[in-house]
Amino acid sequence: MEPARPGGVGISRLARTTSFRLMLSYVALFVVSVGILFVAVSWAVSNATRQQVDTDVADEIRELTRAAGSLKLAAVRRTIAEYAARPDDRMHYLLQNAAGKVVFGDLPPMAPRFGRQTLRLNGMRWPIRGGGMKLPNGYLFVGEDEFEAPHLRVALRDSFLLTVSLALAFALSGGFLISLGILGRIEAVSRTGRAIMAGDLRQRLPLRGTDDELDQLSHVVNQMLDRIEALMADVKRVSTGIAHDLRTPLTRMRQRLELAENANTATDLRAALGQSIGDIESILTTFTALLRIGQIEAGSRRAGFTEVNLGALVAGLAETFQPVAEEQGKTLFWDTGLPGPNVLGDPDLLTQLLVNLIENAIRHCPSGTRIAVGVSRSGSMLDLVVADDGPGLPEEIAAQWRDRERTPATRVAIGHGFGLSMVMAIAHLHNARVEFRDSGPGLRVVVSFPATAPTGRLGGAT
């Protein structure tokens, strides 16, 4: 058996729970997807800002050359000076003559080059992106610093980090809380399980009434526990019954054998041995009955069902038991009813069922009792009736038998030997209902079988 785990709910236990691990997996997936999103957005933003700068620079150059009216250095210089003086101007300019000397601007001289380029200059915080244009006797470069792109990247990174940290914090605390809740319920289940293992079969799993999957599972487990408890009670009752049934012959046998040890004559010894064999026979009968009930309850006999005529069965068995009843001062009547439909069943077992009922009446009723056996039709059912005008079934046993027709026969074995248990087991196998009625005076046992369509075939008469 697995050793019981300590009952406390520790952090390490929480971290091991399925719900927490599931939560962590979700968080990891979330972080990765947000990371991918961040990279993609950063790339798109950089691209967009760069394009914006390129457009701005191209517009500026076009505007500047148009405003200058000519491409002469002096005219261009004058226009740039005007532009640069604008308060919101973010542009950087370089105008150099053919000798490469700076005529105007805030950028260092550079090799004249047509087209776009990015400058990374010492002393400048941001790289400068711009376009160059060769003039008839000089070179013009207009650029704009790219401070927006890094700004945006930083802002994006910060919000990414913030989102991830918040998500992590929420997920971890949420995961802990949810796991704590689930672990608490699992812990309650484990506690119940341990209590049941310790022998308290009345314990049941707690239900919250939310009908969630844990509640549904607990409900099923509780039903299983009900069944196990009932079975355990059966086992206990049956073992007590068996012990009781066996103790009497075993005690008698022990006494006889003790006496036999000191027997003076071979005749005494033989008599003691003979009686002991009789006791063993009675013990074996009990065991055989138990085994047989077990086999009948297993239900494998249904495969061999055939049509059985209850009327013929009653006639045959009543004839058989009539002399037995008469010997004991009782009268046995029988009425096989009108030729009616048959029942589907096992002839051997149905014979035993009726024999047990008849024998029960013969054995437990006083001399002078009248016993009637018969078959009658009641709707779609065929009733097999064994009634007597004897003292009836003692109330405690009758109570044990009531409403038990759908339960295993071993459950009600005690009190009247195993004969009635066998009746229950066989009836159950045949989907028949057994009723014990007080027929004032006496007992009336009615076994109701579902009738089959009449075919005229007879079977099972013995």
Add this chain to the structure above:
Amino acid sequence: MRILLIEDDAEATANVVRGLEADDHEIGCAADGRDGLNRAITERWDVMIIDRMLPGVDGVALLQAARAVGVQTPALFLTTLSGIDDRVEGLKAGGDDYLTKPFSFAELAARLEALVRRPPLLTTRMNFGGLEINRLTRKVRQNGTEVDLQPREYQLLEFLAINAGKVMTRKMLLEKVWDFHFDPKTNVVESHISRLRTKLGEAGCEDLINTVRNAGYRFGPTAPS
């Protein structure tokens, strides 16, 4: 008679051997299915006793194999299961009778005797002194006067008569006459035997049904004429 006992429990074997040898029978033993099958096929026996549960080859399979190669020796199954299906299964496999463990020695002896001694009489009219049993009309006459018997009483008398001279145990009668494969709690057999004796006695035919102590009943002082 020569009896082959196929049984894996050494103590049970020793007890059965001791009991049967005391009745002057010759016993051969096999402790597992393979050896049992081998001896059943290669040697000549009057009857075989086969345990259902055997190591090697199961009792039912053993008998099926033996029957398949033409072994006709009568076979009696021993079974620990008071199985309701086991009896049918054993008989289907070619068994002639079955006995549930634990059994009384007298029961085993009676069943072996019934299996080995001459087969039941199959004549339609049997005579035992003045008693005549007509199996076609199912009428019984004592010195020409009809004895009025209930159907079950007739069946009992007929079964005892066709097995005249052999011991029929209570269990055998329950199985063959009543088709009861369980043990009734009341003395059905005794009551019917008693009634039958009374009716035969009243008709002037006495002492035909003899009680064999601790075993059963034997019919007829002599073989039918």
